[in-house]
Amino acid sequence: MSSAIAGPEIERLIQLLARLPGLGPRSARRAALHLIKKRETLMEPLTTALQTAIARITVCEVCGNIDTQNPCTVCSDPRRDRSLIVVVADVADLWALERAHAVNGLYHVLGATLSPLDGIGPQDLNIDTLAARARAPDVKEVVLALNATVDGQTTAHYITDMLGDADVRVTGLAHGVPVGGELDYLDEGTLSAAMRQRTPF
Amino acid sequence: MSSAIAGPEIERLIQLLARLPGLGPRSARRAALHLIKKRETLMEPLTTALQTAIARITVCEVCGNIDTQNPCTVCSDPRRDRSLIVVVADVADLWALERAHAVNGLYHVLGATLSPLDGIGPQDLNIDTLAARARAPDVKEVVLALNATVDGQTTAHYITDMLGDADVRVTGLAHGVPVGGELDYLDEGTLSAAMRQRTPF
Numbered sequence: 001m002s003s004a005i006a007g008p009e010i011e012r013l014i015q016l017l018a019r020l021p022g023l024g025p026r027s028a029r030r031a032a033l034h035l036i037k038k039r040e041t042l043m044e045p046l047t048t049a050l051q052t053a054i055a056r057i058t059v060c061e062v063c064g065n066i067d068t069q070n071p072c073t074v075c076s077d078p079r080r081d082r083s084l085i086v087v088v089a090d091v092a093d094l095w096a097l098e099r100a101h102a103v104n105g106l107y108h109v110l111g112a113t114l115s116p117l118d119g120i121g122p123q124d125l126n127i128d129t130l131a132a133r134a135r136a137p138d139v140k141e142v143v144l145a146l147n148a149t150v151d152g153q154t155t156a157h158y159i160t161d162m163l164g165d166a167d168v169r170v171t172g173l174a175h176g177v178p179v180g181g182e183l184d185y186l187d188e189g190t191l192s193a194a195m196r197q198r199t200p201f
Numbered sequence: 202m203s204s205a206i207a208g209p210e211i212e213r214l215i216q217l218l219a220r221l222p223g224l225g226p227r228s229a230r231r232a233a234l235h236l237i238k239k240r241e242t243l244m245e246p247l248t249t250a251l252q253t254a255i256a257r258i259t260v261c262e263v264c265g266n267i268d269t270q271n272p273c274t275v276c277s278d279p280r281r282d283r284s285l286i287v288v289v290a291d292v293a294d295l296w297a298l299e300r301a302h303a304v305n306g307l308y309h310v311l312g313a314t315l316s317p318l319d320g321i322g323p324q325d326l327n328i329d330t331l332a333a334r335a336r337a338p339d340v341k342e343v344v345l346a347l348n349a350t351v352d353g354q355t356t357a358h359y360i361t362d363m364l365g366d367a368d369v370r371v372t373g374l375a376h377g378v379p380v381g382g383e384l385d386y387l388d389e390g391t392l393s394a395a396m397r398q399r400t401p402f
Contacts, residue, residue, distance in 0.1 A: 007269035016247040022228035032222040046217040050248040068208035
């Protein structure tokens, strides 16, 4: 749609919506129209929610999580096991682990993974405070919950080296068959790992 | 994600984003995180664009189009052919025809189609002003660009009856093979219509 049809304001809204992951130019138009039609029940509440989020969202100075309080809800929770730090690349990974109720410890969000090809080095990661946190007397284990990709594993090795002289266990997530997964569809690396790390039934 | 993890403000934002067409709960979380990370380049501009749209968007009193001016950009355009009115069910259809540069006339947006099963009758449509517009001396043709569904065709018949005594041609969009479409995948109704309405090559 050229900007001559529905006014530059609507065109601008569509362009910005199209930059959200999951929306393309076509679905952004549909989303804009949906918002306009649901002005009171959706467009105005969403605008208010965005304003509130802009005003209140902050990065946790302890772990790098995104929250509306600092330290974040996880770091402030007295029921969390402070001897365990789970290192993730991104807040999305933290959210995924929380949805799975997989972690009762604390987190450390790196913000990225090392990627020499993309010019991302240790100085681009939230990694200095991890070195300090992992050396705190009450910390017993650091779990590297990083993607099973080259960059993720490069980052895992870097952190393992960095924490070599610290008095902590450094562990990683298990490889294996996804729950509900079919063997026939799995790659050979996953199947080999699942076989090597087999557990008593 | 429970609201205890990232604060109720972020949870609220995710819930509202999930109500956009094309986004589900999972992609809404991803969209929220993307917005938070691109606060200055995306979240703040989007909030401003929404505020501007809320303040300025209006419905064209002539044709029912959504725009930031009234009468809308199409109705105000002096280069448009005022003898032609293209009737559409929804603003989305108007946008689709404009994207295709398929229409150089004016539009009339009904806002819905007749649907006895859903209790949508003529009084629920922006149809009274169409009767008056179609009878204006400079109007020569009314094109019913309605969906080729039962409701769309019911609406088309209703409007054809309504304009029976008006001095205008009432036409509909052609049926046929979509450009780029493969015959093998087309339904029998479309193929029959395309054969009946075949054109010289």
